[in-house]
Amino acid sequence: MRKIKSVLITFSCLVLTALLSGVIFLFVNNIEGIIVLLSGLIFLFVLFIVTIIGLINGEIKLLKMNGRFNVSLAISYLVVTSTLLCVMCFLNYVIYDTYGDLSASGKMKLLQEKVVASEELQKVIGDYPVLEHGHITFRYHPDTEKPVYEIIHTMESMTELEKEVFGREITKTEKLEVIALRNSKEYIQLNPLSTETVGGSYDSRNKRAMVYQERESFDDDKSFMIGTFAHEYSHYLIDLFIMEEGLNDNDIPAWYKEGICELFHYEIVDTISIPGKIDTSLKYTDLHTSKKWNAASEKTDVYYLAKRAIGYIVEHQGDVKDLSTILLQQKKTGSFERSFDQITGLQLSTLNETIFSVEKDLQKAWIAWSQESDIETAEKLYKEITKKHPNESIAWHQYALILEEQMKWDEALNARRKVISINPEEAAGFLNLSYLLTIFDSKEALEMANKSLELTKQEPYGNVVFVQKWVDEISSYHELMSEERFVEAYQVILQSEQLSFQPTIIEELKKQVQVKSPS
Structure with a gap:
């Protein structure tokens, strides 16, 4: 007893x-x-x-x-x-x-995610249809069937980009499981620590990507899930590349991996990346580990900074293959920083100064323009920025916008031409130039519209219908202008839905029609 x-x-x-x-x-x-x-x-x-x-x-x-x-x-x-x-x-x-x-509640949510997730996952996806496509197993909600097949449609482009970045097609030694959920509510149910700002996730241990179609608090376009998939699929590729080459995952900076994933995202889905809040006091060395990355993400748009850095490296080198070459060189040097310097000829500090200097200057000019309505000061700042950073297309784009608002057409046209000279493969630059050229030359406006359409067709998920509609409108406009049927020409172009988002251009065209046809 x-x-x-x-x-x-x-x-x-x-x-x-x-x-x-x-x-x-x-x-x-x-x-x-x-x-x-x-x-x-x-x-x-x-x-x-x-x-x-x-x-x-x-x-x-x-x-x-x-x-x-x-x-x-x-x-x-x-x-x-x-x-x-x-x-x-x-x-x-x-x-x-x-x-x-993490707070006590944060740790409890994390434990819930890790311990209960498997059981919850089976409850959510238990009846989902299953689709096998090569090395990928898709489990998807019936409502997401269309975007899932659109994802499959992009896989050929993904493979081509994979070959460009890694120098070869990576051996798929392990299959990838893709869970396609209906909305953010289901995603957060399975990932309690996440919010709607997170579009998806990749689990390296289980080789599982999770994406969803709709967010309640955001007005996303139909390519949202496809872009997220491209990002998470890139994590899977990097994961396999690291294992295949015997690299140490912890030695590769978080910003570098995320930047490559953002490159895949915006190459596959042609959407505009609008930055959130930027903390210009940060350094890329502050974004090396996952812990530092997660901490910094609470006060700055780290994904935008990673995308900007990778974009600068590619523009500086002119070859995306150097992104993987840096990692291979790391096997010899034992240091990412040394490898980065040897392959690119840049030091991380130089990259940091360049990217953050641009962001700091742009932020200052944008605040003067959009928040303080001080257009004179903003224009002066943009002029200084383009002199200081002559190869930054975003600076020239914003400079063109403020010139267009002031109807300084000749200067705006020069700025638009500079944008396409910096990024000759970007469809949006030619489209914006085409809009502006309706004021100057209908023939060249049509040429630029056709160039934009050509580039859009090369993009896996480009909005061909949108650009084609503009090509049709500008074609009619040019034909009527060539026949000197000015009133009809201006009637056609002034009714353009796309041009309605360019109010100052519309205003200038109305002035022109009054001059050519006062009646």
Whole structure:
């Protein structure tokens, strides 16, 4: 009876200790966790020595415990408690190293995501249709069938881009599972730590990508899920490349991997990347680890910065293959920074100064224009920016916008021509130039529209219908202008839905029609 009582007491102590360890795990950070671990282990080690001596003597005077059976229970309790304490502190360290400091609720959500996710996932996708396509298994909600087939349609383009970036088609040693959910609500149900700002995820351990179709709080276009897939699929490719080449994943900066993924995203889906808030005090070295990346993402648009950096490297080198060459060189140098310098001829500090200098200057000019309505100051700033950074197409684009708003047409035209000279493969630049040329030359406006259509057709998910409509409109406009049927020509172009988003151009065209046909 006494032995049963002793066992029950020991078990109760273990339960209480487990609860206490759980509380410690939830409410301490990494530093506090280490202190608790060391203090606890020292205390438990002292008790362990005392109990071993007690086991030999048959009693523990310090704990007033008699009998070898009771002493054995005490030893068992100490061993289990020590193991539990180590596990809790180790988990705390792993979470801190990956996600940074999390609150108690954040840690509980993370545990829920990791422990319950598998069960929840089966509940959500249990009845989903399954589609096998090469090395990819798609499990998709019936409502997402169309975008899933559109994703499959882009795979040929993805493979071509894969060959360009990595120099070859990577061997698919492991299959990829893609979960296509209906909306953000289902996604957050399976990923409690996420918000709608996160469009998808990739699980390296399970080789699983998760994307969804609709966000409640955002007005996304129909290519949202396809672009997200391209990003997450790139993580899968980088994952396989790292394993194939024997690279250390932790040695490759988070911003570099994410930047390559953003490159895939915006090459496959031709959409405009509008930056969020930018903290210009950051450095790319501050975005090396996942922990630093996650921490920085709370105060700045890290994905935009990663995309800008990769774009600058590609423009500077003129070859996307150098992105993987830098990683291969890292096997020889043992340092990403040294490899980056050797392959690109740039130092990370130079890259940082260039990108952040542009962003800081653009932000200042944009605030003067959009928030303070000080157009004169904004124009002056944009003029300085384009002199300081003559090869930054975004600076020339914004400069052209402010010139168009002021109807400084000749200067705006020069700025638009500069945009296409910097990015001759970007359809949007030729489209914007075509809009502006309706004021100057209908023939060249048509030529630029056709060039934009040609480039759009080369894009896997370009909006061909949208550009084709403009080509049809500008064709009619040019034909009528050539026949000097000015009134009809202006009637056609002034009714253009696309040009309605260019109010100053519309205003200038109305002035022209009054001059040519006063009646």
